[in-house]
Amino acid sequence: MECSICNMRPATLHLTNYLNGHKSEVHVCHECALEHGYIEKHDEPYTIHDLLSGLFHHEYGAHSQPTQPSHTPHAESCPNCQMTYQQFVNTGKFGCAYCYDTFSQHLNPILRRVHSGNVEHVGKVPERQHVHLQKKRVIQSYREQLNQLIQDEEFEEAARVRDKIKALENGEDHREDERGADE
């Protein structure tokens, strides 16, 4: 396959491009990829400043935020690290943990595009800092297991998993009870 930019060198980079909400394939050679900012000389498969800032610009231009109409994006800056919205757009990077709140109204559409539609973390939790959350997740995964076992009519094993859930729930906090309502 030839590079779609220079039509000379063979395409070595095959990126999924999410511009203007459309997904498209880009096939380019290494030189053109560097030149057009698809990649950097940086050890990341996916550092795409230009692509990302493209997303941010698009976000700002095309969608108004009906829930918070009073904010003009330019006025925003992070109270913790002083990063401005413009800096955020230009770099495609956050300045600190609080930036995630500061720029939260722009965040979901961007995350969705970068992470195949996902906006919520489901993986590892730092245990010491987030004991409750960790427990909640464990219980949740047991519940899923339990449902599956019941569906499969593996009642003996299901009873065992149910005991584990009970033990966890009784072991500590009552806060865990809130989870019950979700099911």
Place this chain on the structure above:
Amino acid sequence: MSLQSFINRAISPWMQEEGPEHDIVLSTRIRLARNFADVPFPLMAREDQLEHVRDRLKHEFEGKTFLDNESLEYFNMRDLSSNESQVLTEKHLISPFLVERSKESAVLLSQNERVSLMINEEDHIRMQLYFPGLQLESGLEKAFKFDDWLEETIDFAFDEHRGYLTSCPTNVGTGLRASVMLHLPALTLTQKIGKMMPAINQLGFVVRGTYGEGTEALGNIYQLSNQVTLGRSEEDIIQDLNSVVTKLIERERYARNLLVEQSEYRLEDRIFRSYGILKHSRIMESKEAAKCLSDLRLGIDVGFINHLSTSILNELMVLTQPAFLQQYAKQPLSAEKRDVKRASIIRERLNLEEA
């Protein structure tokens, strides 16, 4: 142990071990990105805040041992010469970006080079664990243990909904980048790899050449890694990556068999020609070296060549990078001088194996 011992050996000790699927998978790397909860990310942090991050990690972990019983060595990047930094980059122990930020950055390296913890790169912490062959699942397990060990003393930036918070939105969530380095000469030779890439991309993975700035994967060595870090658990990401790798391995083996069966003497000829070039050349460009080394390794794997060790590809790919050549010559070298040095190092290394 001094910096010199990291610089002098071309091949990390773990690379000499034969991991699972080692005829195709050279290595597995698990990277986790983490940040201090209470310090701005390197992009926006003040100098004294970044110094605090360095000092804290140095204080907590320098000289400490983790699992493998080899202690962590601490280096400020500004104390390394530019050639020394480049050598560590060529060994993939640190990233070019860490070197760019050498005023503030540092690294903790385990003596056996299985663990590298980059400090003040794009994020405060980028821990990388390396494994020979294909070891995604056990690799993730070890990386989690290492992460837990750090978390005993460091408060990480974490949000219940967004997960581990990183400077770039492409890393948020798990902060996980799992990558596998694959030698795919047969899929490249038969031009199958290009056709497989769109499908691989669609699954949320990316394939790149590992070495060189050139137009193709030098040495037919590719790196396959995950793009999506949010909304999927680490285990799921690893499992999917593993199944893509397994498919690639299957196809590569199939293509190799077909080549051996159908090319009659042509494949054998190509391999021994490359062997001859490596053994006797006096001037060798990096691109030619990479091509010939890939052929040689394929020759070892399919059984045409029996007296050489498989680690020769890994080793010579690293050893013949520019900074390594200069390290060996103990002086800066022009491009032409490098090609001469490269040829002589390869000859020496092959003679050593054949002795």
